[in-house]
Amino acid sequence: MTHAVDALAALAQETRLKVYRLLVEAGPEGLSAGLIGEELDLPPATLSFHLAHLARSGLVRSRQEGRFVIYSADFQNMNALVGYLTENCCGGRACAPSTLRKRKTA
Amino acid sequence: MTHAVDALAALAQETRLKVYRLLVEAGPEGLSAGLIGEELDLPPATLSFHLAHLARSGLVRSRQEGRFVIYSADFQNMNALVGYLTENCCGGRACAPSTLRKRKTA
DNA sequence: GCGTCATTTCCATTATTCTGGAATCGTGGA
DNA sequence: TCCACGATTCCAGAATAATGGAAATGACGC
Numbered sequence A, B: 001m002t003h004a005v006d007a008l009a010a011l012a013q014e015t016r017l018k019v020y021r022l023l024v025e026a027g028p029e030g031l032s033a034g035l036i037g038e039e040l041d042l043p044p045a046t047l048s049f050h051l052a053h054l055a056r057s058g059l060v061r062s063r064q065e066g067r068f069v070i071y072s073a074d075f076q077n078m079n080a081l082v083g084y085l086t087e088n089c090c091g092g093r094a095c096a097p098s099t100l101r102k103r104k105t106a
Numbered sequence C: 001g002c003g004t005c006a007t008t009t010c011c012a013t014t015a016t017t018c019t020g021g022a023a024t025c026g027t028g029g030a
Numbered sequence D: 001t002c003c004a005c006g007a008t009t010c011c012a013g014a015a016t017a018a019t020g021g022a023a024a025t026g027a028c029g030c
Helices: A002-011 A014-026 A033-040 A044-057 A075-085 B002-011 B014-026 B033-040 B044-057 B075-085
Strands: A060-065 A068-073 B060-065 B068-073
Touching (some): A002 A014, A002 A044, A002 B002, A014 A033, A014 A060, A014 A068, A075 B014, A075 B075, B002 B014, B002 B075, B014 B033, B014 B068, B033 B044, B033 B068, B044 B060
């Protein structure tokens, strides 16, 4: 529960959402902090603040690679979050909102 | 984009997340404001503030029914949000994080 | 060890959000 | 019309989050 709130709060901010989506697009290889900052044109302190926030939330991982710190999206945790949000949907009864069934999430 | 941030911000708060999950569980019929407040033990002003927030975000709908206002989860918008978050996953390349593929979301 | 470059921490300022009591609005029944 | 009740708005105080410059940390090559 607290985890979910943290994860959602991490994404509920324009800059962090941009960072996150950039990392989702980048895939498991991830991107260095520097590249992200360049791409989104952010001052280092601001970027670091937001990256730390995302990492704390579990939605993003970081690994050191030489002088760089590489960030990447944690797809498992994102998936757990989505699961949590739709848990017990419609109290187990047949679920009218059909759109929820169609997902295959490429 | 702004929509996504609003939706995420709406859920990124313990009380609102509880309300939302309650409504997901309740299904399309929804629950009256009063019932929600009773269930979660919230003062009316606080509850109203959070319900308004959720409704503004589009994740929750409200309809008047006699003297009651009934709130219900908007499953379509939630689904759109999830889609947005995983858009362009891994830049279109074969997607290593397999967990994302398995979802069928009952 | 020393300079360089990537990233983070420190800090103060500014802005935003949460909370809940009291007053108000709106609907329906008597 | 008047009352009762459900829900919302108003307001102000308290708490929390975002921003970015400057200084500190850490890693590598020489």
